[in-house]
Amino acid sequence: MDREGPILEALTRRLAETPAEFLAEPRIGNVGRVHTDAVVGDLLRLLGHDVPVRDLAPFSASDRRGDRNRLGITLVLAWLLADDWFVRNRSDVAALLTLLGTTAGELAEQTAATKLVTDPDRREEMARIALARLGLRPAGETIAQAQDRLTTLSSAERQRVMRAARVAEERARAIREALVRKAAHESADKYTRD
Amino acid sequence: MNPLDAEMTDAARYPTLTEHGRRLIDFMREHPHAPIFRNESGNRLTAADVDRVRAFEREVATTDVGWNPAGVPEWLDAFVDRCFETTPFYRRYGARPRDFREIPTVSRADLGRDIAQFVPDDIAIDRLINFQTSGTTGHPLLIASLPIVAASYLAFHKRAMRRVGIELTYGRGQVGVVLVGFQKKCFTYVSVTPTLDESGLAKINLHLDDWRNPDDRSKYLDALAPEVYSGDPLAFAELATLKTRWRPRALLSTSMALRPALRQALEERFGCPVLDIYSLNETGPVAVFDSRAGGHVLLQPRMFVEILDRDGRVLPAGKRGEITLTGGFNPCLPLLRYRTGDYAALRHGASELVLVDLEGRPPVRFRTMLGEWLNNIDVTHALKRFPLTQFTLHQAARGDLVFRFSGSRGDDEAVRGALLSLFGPAQPLATEPDARFDDKVVQYTSDIAEAML
Numbered sequence: 335m336d337r338e339g340p341i342l343e344a345l346t347r348r349l350a351e352t353p354a355e356f357l358a359e360p361r362i363g364n365v366g367r368v369h370t371d372a373v374v375g376d377l378l379r380l381l382g383h384d385v386p387v388r389d390l391a392p393f394s395a396s397d398r399r400g401d402r403n404r405l406g407i408t409l410v411l412a413w414l415l416a417d418d419w420f421v422r423n424r425s426d427v428a429a430l431l432t433l434l435g436t437t438a439g440e441l442a443e444q445t446a447a448t449k450l451v452t453d454p455d456r457r458e459e460m461a462r463i464a465l466a467r468l469g470l471r472p473a474g475e476t477i478a479q480a481q482d483r484l485t486t487l488s489s490a491e492r493q494r495v496m497r498a499a500r501v502a503e504e505r506a507r508a509i510r511e512a513l514v515r516k517a518a519h520e521s522a523d524k525y526t527r528d
Numbered sequence: 529m530n531p532l533d534a535e536m537t538d539a540a541r542y543p544t545l546t547e548h549g550r551r552l553i554d555f556m557r558e559h560p561h562a563p564i565f566r567n568e569s570g571n572r573l574t575a576a577d578v579d580r581v582r583a584f585e586r587e588v589a590t591t592d593v594g595w596n597p598a599g600v601p602e603w604l605d606a607f608v609d610r611c612f613e614t615t616p617f618y619r620r621y622g623a624r625p626r627d628f629r630e631i632p633t634v635s636r637a638d639l640g641r642d643i644a645q646f647v648p649d650d651i652a653i654d655r656l657i658n659f660q661t662s663g664t665t666g667h668p669l670l671i672a673s674l675p676i677v678a679a680s681y682l683a684f685h686k687r688a689m690r691r692v693g694i695e696l697t698y699g700r701g702q703v704g705v706v707l708v709g710f711q712k713k714c715f716t717y718v719s720v721t722p723t724l725d726e727s728g729l730a731k732i733n734l735h736l737d738d739w740r741n742p743d744d745r746s747k748y749l750d751a752l753a754p755e756v757y758s759g760d761p762l763a764f765a766e767l768a769t770l771k772t773r774w775r776p777r778a779l780l781s782t783s784m785a786l787r788p789a790l791r792q793a794l795e796e797r798f799g800c801p802v803l804d805i806y807s808l809n810e811t812g813p814v815a816v817f818d819s820r821a822g823g824h825v826l827l828q829p830r831m832f833v834e835i836l837d838r839d840g841r842v843l844p845a846g847k848r849g850e851i852t853l854t855g856g857f858n859p860c861l862p863l864l865r866y867r868t869g870d871y872a873a874l875r876h877g878a879s880e881l882v883l884v885d886l887e888g889r890p891p892v893r894f895r896t897m898l899g900e901w902l903n904n905i906d907v908t909h910a911l912k913r914f915p916l917t918q919f920t921l922h923q924a925a926r927g928d929l930v931f932r933f934s935g936s937r938g939d940d941e942a943v944r945g946a947l948l949s950l951f952g953p954a955q956p957l958a959t960e961p962d963a964r965f966d967d968k969v970v971q972y973t974s975d976i977a978e979a980m981l
Binding site: 366402449502507510513517518527 | 536540541567568569570571572573616620621622623625626627629630632642643644645647649653654656657658659661670672673674675678679681682685704705707709715719721729756758759760780782783805807808809812813839840841
């Protein structure tokens with residue numbers, strides 16, 4: 335966060351206006367429209383980087399259930415990073431690839447790609463995370479302010495996600511226990527078997 | 529104490545039971561020719577449940593099944609939204625794809641890994657029951673369900689029977705249905721059906737181990753005189769050999785594919801229509817065979833059917849592929865693009881949708897060295913305590929068995945032992961642990977001509 339980046343509001347507004355093409359289904363196997371690896375390749379060229387094809391491998395996938403949200407987030411990030419500010423101010427290619435790959439994967443564990451566009455808090459978090467991973471902070475903020483705000487947003491979301499995961503796991507356990515109890519095994523009348 | 533831990537009582541099994549119903553249960557259970565009833569169960573329906581099931585039956589009776597061949601049913605959009613909002617498994621997909629066809633498919637293996645992930649957040653779990661699948665297309669599954677789901681099957685049976693002009697009329701003091709099994713081990717009990725004015729329901733096993741005297745089987749069935757028999761083709765084949773005089777109004781065949789020759793023989797033997805119903809534990813009754821329609825006619829108004837190729841692409845009408853289902857009436861298991869493992873083509877008829885050339889689970893009998901026939905379900909039961917991911921059992925013409933399996937977690941000898949205790953210690957048996965399979969296996973096969981009915 336040593337360097338000052340663009341105005342935060344410009345980025346959150348850009349996220350809110352994400353075009354439908356960047357929210358379309360990422361191509362995985364024979365389903366989906368957008369080839370995420372091609373989009374990332376185009377973005378990096380726009381930002382002044384030529385990367386070997388092997389560096390784009392993480393942006394094509396075969397597991398639809400496991401990868402579609404991650405690639406969806408990569409596409410939203412690609413739209414964000416295509417902003418003029420990033421075109422004019424070249425970022426480190428390794429940091430860009432980590433943001434588009436690893437960071438997108440981490441966000442995918444917690445949030446649906448569309449929520450990063452539709453929810454104001456998640457838009458701000460997304461913009462701040464992107465800046466932080468590129469060593470930037472929002473224009474007009476001190477390092478301390480930027481760190482503090484990002485921590486607040488991220489930890490609140492992390493706690494919410496962890497709380498939800500705990501509740502979900504407790505319920506799943508209760509369901510599993512209910513299903514193996516004697517009363518559940520006795521079942522109930524059906525006119526036929528299946 | 530948690531009420532789920534409590535032993536079941538008759539009050540819980542039959543919450544609305546009247547004196548008429550009690551007398552009928554006693555009659556079925558204590559008849560001098562009755563079999564040994566090995567279990568207890570009931571309808572579990574409260575008065576409010578009964579009202580809901582009746583309303584559901586009216587809805588099913590009056591709602592068309594179908595959609596524009598180029599589109600999807602009207603109810604589908606809200607259903608998909610609800611799945612993504614309330615069901616943990618689908619929520620993990622992330623945002624809902626705009627195009628329905630971009631939603632990932634679900635397989636039986638997904639259900640098997642943790643069925644709890646498919647139970648929506650708003651389902652109260654204090655009345656959960658389970659249905660165990662017979663596992664003829666994979667290893668057995670435990671499906672979460674509710675008493676009203678079990679009772680709602682009848683709505684689709686009635687719809688199927690209406691096609692051949694049958695309206696169920698039996699009520700108080702009469703036996704509505706006898707579910708017939710023919711297995712070494714079978715869950716058996718008696719009950720009443722509140723939505724049919726407490727007509728009786730008996731689930732029995734024709735296997736001789738369940739009877740005091742072999743002749744009791746036909747005497748008991750004639751005494752019960754049920755309006756309908758239901759069962760699988762193997763059980764019906766045995767039923768047909770008994771000297772019963774009673775003529776039911778219909779036979780409902782489920783669980784396995786019913787071959788045309790057996791259907792015809794059963795219709796002649798019992799003098800009534802035999803309805804071949806394609807039904808899965810995961811979905812309930814899906815379709816009923818109608819020769820005039822040229823296949824199995826869909827029964828559920830809120831069940832969307834797609835036919836997919838091996839790679840998950842939607843096939844056009846008339847092309848044969850895997851039957852893939854969305855919707856259903858079990859609120860504990862909302863299905864989104866569930867690949868059934870069964871194959872057919874979908875045809876849009878003038879007023880209904882038909883599964884053509886349905887290829888489900890073929891019934892296979894296995895012969896022990898003593899000449900006794902075993903239902904393939906007995907094999908499934910014998911193996912259900914093992915976490916097998918897939919298996920196949922084949923019997924050669926001489927009677928030798930070959931059992932190929934995967935996922936036994938090193939318990940290979942115990943698996944072998946379970947089969948030998950079923951078939952007898954002298955049974956020639958070759959086993960192949962850690963076998964590799966294609967996606968779709970035909971689980972039970974035999975070279976013995978009489979094994980296939």
